[in-house]
Amino acid sequence: MKLDLTIPSLGPCHVDSPLKLSKQKGISTFNYSDDTQKILYDTSLKNFEACLAKGEAPLAFEKAGPREKIYFDPSKTKAAIVTCGGLCPGINNVIRGLVMGLYYRYGVNNTIGIKYGYEGFIPSFGHPFVELTPRNVADIHKSGGTILGSSRGKQNVSEVVDTLDRHNINILFAIGGDGTLRGVQAIVEEIERRGLKIAVAGIPKTIDNDINFIEKSFGFETAFTTANPIIRDAHNEAKGAYNGIAIVKLMGRDSGFIAVNAALSMPDVNFVIIPEMDFELEGENGLLAAIQRRLAKTKHALVVVAEGAGQFLFNNELGTDASGNIKYHDIGIFLKDKIVEHFKKQNMPATVKYIDPSYIIRSAPANASDSVFCGKLALNAVHGAMAGKTGFVVGRWNNQFIHLPIPVAVKERMKIDLQGELWWNVLEATGQPMEMKS
Template sequence: MLNVDIPSLGPCQFASPLHQIGSTEVPFKTDQDRILYSNTVRGLEEPESALSFEEAGPREQIFFDPARTTVGIVTCGGLCPGLNDIIRGIVYQCYRQYGITKVYGFRYGYEGLVQRYGHTPLMLRPESVAQIHNFGGTILGSSRGQQPIGEMVDTLEDMGVDILFVIGGDGTLRGASEIAKEIKNRGLRKAVVGIPKTIDNDIMYLDKSFGFETAFAEAVNAVKCAYTEACGAVNGVGLLKLMGRDSGFIACYAALAGSNVDFVLIPEVSFTMEGTAGLLEALRYRLAKRGSAVIVVAEGAGQELCQAADGTDASGNKRYGDIGLFLKDQINAFFKARRMEVNLKYIDPSYIVRSVPANPQDNVYCSRLAQSAVHAAMAGKTSMLVGRWHNAFVHLPLDMVTHGRRKVDSKGELWHAVLESTGQPAIMV
C-alpha cells in the first residue's frame, strides 16, 4: 500500500497569526482532516480504498516563528503558464498573512542554489511581484539538469533559509526529495515543499497540474489554424504537433475543444503508417470523403516509427525523434507515389503554448496552490507537495508522486470521447 504520511519537522508551538481575517474566522484544518483516495463505490473494493490524503489548509498552531522565518523560491525545468502566479502567490501569502519579510528568489533553477555559478538571489516583496502574473515565463528564470545536493543545502544554511518552495516537474521534484533527505541527514530543521509543474498534466495522484488549462486553450487556437489551412486547399491536411512526451492529455483536450480534428495520435496508443489499417490509408479515405483533414499528434507519439534522437537532455530525459516532421514526410511521399494532390501545412506551436501568461482559471488555481503550500510549510511539513485531488487541496509525499507518470487510459472515458469526436478508427495497427 502507498505511504501517504507527511514528514514533520516537529511539534507546532506557535499560534498562527491567521486566527481572523477581517470578520471571518479562518477554517483551520487538522492532520485528521482527510480526502479519500477513491471517490467511487467500485473503488471501495480496491486495496487502496483505505487510503486518504491530508487535507491542505491553515493550521491553528504552526512550527515556524514568522518573524524569524526566511523563505526561498526556485523554479526549474521548462517554462509553463502560471509560474509567475505561483511566485506572486507565495510572496503575498508570506508577507500579508504570516508577516514573513525575508523571501528570496533563487535565479535560473537549481543553478541558483549553487554559489559558484554566481547567480545573485532576488529579494522578493509584494510590490516587486504585483504585476508579474500578467507575463509568461518566470521572473526568476529557470534551468534544467542536476546540481550537487550538498552545495545546494550549503547555500540554504549560509543564507539561513528555513523554507524552500520548489516549483517544477517530476525531475525537479526528485531533486527536491534529495534536498530534503540531505537536510534531514544533517539534522537541520528546514522545510522543503514542492508545487508540481507540467503542462503535460502527467503528475501522479493529481486532478491536474497548473498551466494545463492555459496550454490546451492555446493549443485549441492552433487547432483552429490547422483546420482553416486544411479547408483552404484541395485535399488540405493540417498537421499539428503538440507537447506531450509520455502523456497525450493536451492533444486529447485540444482535439475535443477544437472539435474539428480527424485524427489524434498520442504516446499511449500505438499506430502504424502502412497497410489497410494504417494511418495513411485512413487519411486517404478521409480526404476522399471530406476533402480535408486535421491531424493532432503529441510529441511522444509513434516513437517506434521515427528515427530516435541521440542521448538525453539536461534533465536526463531521452531525446525523442521528431514525429511531426516524420509524419509530414511520410504523408507527402505516400500521396506523391499515388499521384494524388495533397496540400499539407505543418504547425508546431510548442513554445507559444508554454510561454503565454496563465488564463483566469489557472490564475485562481495557482493562487490557491501557493496559499496551500505556505500553510503546509509554516506548519513544519516537509518533503511533500501540494496538489488537488477530487477537487480538494491535499498534501502528498514527494517520493509517492515521482515514481511513474499519469497517462491517458486507452480504455477510459477520455480516449473514448476522442474517438467519438474524431471518428478515427479505434485501431490503426
C-alpha cells in the first residue's frame, strides 16, 4: 500500500513547551513525542517480514502527543473551534477538552467558538463569535448536541480565510465528518496559497464510524449503546404478538457499523441489513421468504436495518443535500410496507412494528467510555496544532493516537468487509442466511 502520510507543518518549532514533561526515558514515564515515532498500520509479523525482505519500511502513521518544542507562543495564540454537519454524541466533550487543554496545559486564554458551522465565518450570516473559557464550558459535556450549533453545506473558502486572517486566529479546530474535513483541506490550501501561518486541525466526527484509517470515531460507542435498549424493547414488541415483526432503523449511510454493533450487543436480532450487502426481497432466497421461514419456527422476528441499505431497490434518485451527499430513500418505511404487503398476499396474519430512533441516538450525551475518548482526542489535537502541524486529523490506530493527513482520511469511506470477522460474528449471532439472493 502506497500512501503519503506526511503531516504538513507551518515551520520549525523554537518555543519551549510549557508542559515540562520528564525527559528521562522510562517504561512508566510520560515523555514528549517526536516526528520520528511511528505507529505501524499493519502489526502482523507476516507484513513486517515481507517489508524486510523487500527492503522497504512498513507503512506507519506519525504518533500524536506533546512535542518538546512548539511552534506557537501560547501568550500570543488565538484559537477558534467550529462544529459542522449532523449531531453526534460527544461534540460538547470535544469542545470542552479543546478549551481546557489550550488553557490549562498550554496557557492559551483566547479561544472563540464559531456559531453554526462554516456559516459562522461568513459575515453576511451575522452569527456572532462566542468566547470559550474554562468557566463557560465546564458543564457542557453533560448535554448532547453542540453548544456552538452546526450547519451543512459549503461556504466560500476565501471568505472563511479572510475571517481567520482578519481576526488574527492562529489555530482552527474543525469538528466534523467527511464533508467538514474536505472543507478543512480546502481552507488549508487557501491558507498556504496566501502564505499565512494558521494551523488547521480536524477532529473526526461521524456517528457512522466510517472515516478511513480511523479505527473508532467519537460518539460511535454511545450510538450503538443507546440503540441497545431500543432493540431490546423492539424484541419484546415482536414477541408480544403472534407472527410479530419489529423493524428498527439505525443510522449508517454508507457503512453499517452502528447496525452491526448494536445487533451484536443485543443478540436477539434475527436479520441485519446494511449498505455493504446485496440482497433480494422477493424469491425463495430473498429477505421476505427468510422472514417467513423464521415466523414458521418462532412466531416472531426482529430486523435491524441501516439507513443506507437497499438503495438499489429504488428506481429514482432524490438529488443531493446541502453537503453534497446523495439523498437516500427511507429503507425502513419501504421494508415495513413490503413486509406487510407480502404477508397479506400469503394470507398470513402478521403484526409489524416500525421504530426509527435515529435522532434520539445522535443527540444523546456521550457515555463514560466515549467521554474519556473525546478528552484524549481533543488534547492530542491541541498538542499537534500547538506544534504547528496543519491539515491533519487526530485519530486512533492500533490503540495509539496518530496524526493522519486529511487527503488520506477522506479518500474513501471505511466499510464492513463481508468476508471479515465482524460480519461473520453477525451471521453467527443472528442465524440469518449468508446470502439472501438467488
